Amino acid sequence: MALETSLEQPAPVRTIANALSGWIDRLGAVWVEGQVTQVTRRPTMQTVFMTLRDSAADISVSVTCPRHVYDALNPPLVEGASVVVHAKPNYYVNRGQISLAAREIRMVGLGELLARLERRRQILAAEGLFAPELKRRLPFLPRRVGLVTAANSAAERDVLENARRRWPAVTFEVVHATMQGTRSAAEVIAAVQKLDAHPEVDVIVVARGGGSVEDLLPFSDEGLVRAVHAIHTPLVSAIGHEPDQPLLDLVADVRASTPTDAAKRVVPDFAEERAGVDAARDRLRRSVTHVVGREQQLLDQLRSRPAMADPRTMLDARLDEVSMLRDRARRQLSHRLDRAADEIDHQRARARALSPLATLRRGYAVVQDATGQVLTSVAAAPEGTVLQVRVADGRVHVVSTGTERTGTERTDSPDQPDPNQTEPNKSKDA
Structure with a gap:
């Protein structure tokens, strides 16, 4: 109202x-x-x-x-x-x-398209196709680089020229495919599988220039993503520019922001590598020179020592020491031999003093009967007894012609010795 x-x-x-x-x-x-x-x-x-x-x-x-x-x-x-x-x-x-x-x-419109791509990304990510542990390292210097791109495209020229500028000896195996439209995904799949079966291709590059989201839609195709996941050769994705990120970038082993960046990633820079080799050679030369100089200095120090300057110095010192030890040993041995000789003479004199031969040499004799018993009484040598007289230099065989006792005391037992006897028994030769 x-x-x-x-x-x-x-x-x-x-x-x-x-x-x-x-x-x-x-x-x-x-x-x-x-x-x-x-x-x-x-x-x-x-x-x-x-x-x-x-x-x-x-x-x-x-x-x-x-x-x-x-x-x-x-x-x-x-x-x-x-x-x-x-x-x-x-x-x-x-x-x-x-x-x-x-x-x-x-x-x-585009929002719905992006929503479908996001749902597809989530499904494939849940299956593990984008897992970081599945990413393979690119070879340092591939024997041959496989390139999938459109024929006579700017992306092809960028990859080839930049790669050869960095490493002139690099070789490419180029397979052309449609990079836009309904046939693009199938042709890219066939090209990738063909390069993966090539025995000399060590890395594959899929390159395309920039474009709209609709133009890059084939590179988010589920079949292409699964085909790239199944190959054994490392793959570099170089689709569009830095803001563009199709699903191929997620399943690829390396994502390059542009085709030029892909060329830089697949081959090393010859100038940089040569500079690195030169720097390493210089470091090695300096290290060897330093080690040799240090060892030479050590040798000079060793040679400057007195023992190395005149080796006979140590020998002379050791010779004097050996002579001194030898003289000391001789003196010790002579001293011990003299003491031993004195000890032997002393023991010999003592043994001679205790020996019966010494008594015999003073004129004493030992009378024994035929059995070898020593006579201590005249009662044991009655007339006619065969006796042996032991003197210092031998024995005298005699026959008793009679006995005579000394002193006045006699014993009842003929075997009892006369305690007053001071001279040995006198006997006559038979």
Whole structure:
């Protein structure tokens, strides 16, 4: 219902604001298409604020979205995405602003395409096709480089020229394939499999220049991703420019930002490697020179020592020491021999003093009967007894012609010796 107002009876602001709120509220929920130009998401708030702009005119409107609706989007909503929003218009009376309360958000156009690619990426990632541990290292100097690219393309020239500029002896095995359109994915798969079967190809490069998301769509083909995952040769992906990232970049062993960067990654720089070899040779030469100089200095120090300057010095000192030890040994041995000789003479004199021969030499004799018993009494040598007289230089055989006792005392026993006898028995020769 229209408000009746006049110059004399104007309506207050609150009346107009409430009327606008009622009219807009009766509009109901609508589907709105536009481009997201601004997203404000605060962690502590359950509402996300966005600005939706018309793609053809310079007109924009504020949009509020519950946080759970915003978080459910896959892939996440970013600024610049084209969307279709199911929302109900609201008029905030206190601020006099109109906004759309979003109930559902869907990607359209490029946004829908990116959403499908994101879902495909998540599925393949869950299968482990993009795992970092599956990435293979590129060979330092490949025997032959396989190149998959469009015929007579700028990407082909960039890879070949930059690689040969870095390493002139590099050789390529080039397989041309369509890099855009519906046949592109199948031809790239066939080219990659052909190079993987080549016995001399050590690394494969898939190169293409920049383009739109639709132009690079074949390099996010699921069949191509699985084919690259199945090959045994390391693969370098050089698709588009730095911001572009098709799924081939994720499954490849190395991602190059441009075809020129791919050429730098597959072969080393000859000048840099030669400079490195020269630097290593110089370091080795300096190290060897240092070691030789140090050893020469050590030899000079050894040669300057007195023992090395005149080796006979040590021999003379040792010779004097040996002579001194020899003289000492001789003196010790002579001293011990003299003491031993004196001891022998002493023991010999003692033995001679105790020997019966010494007594015999003084004129004494030992009388024995025929059995060898020593006579100690005249009773044991009656007349006619054969006796032996032992003197210092032999024996005298005699026969007793009689006996004579000395002294006045006699014993009853003929065998009892005469205690007063001081001279040996005198006998007569037979």
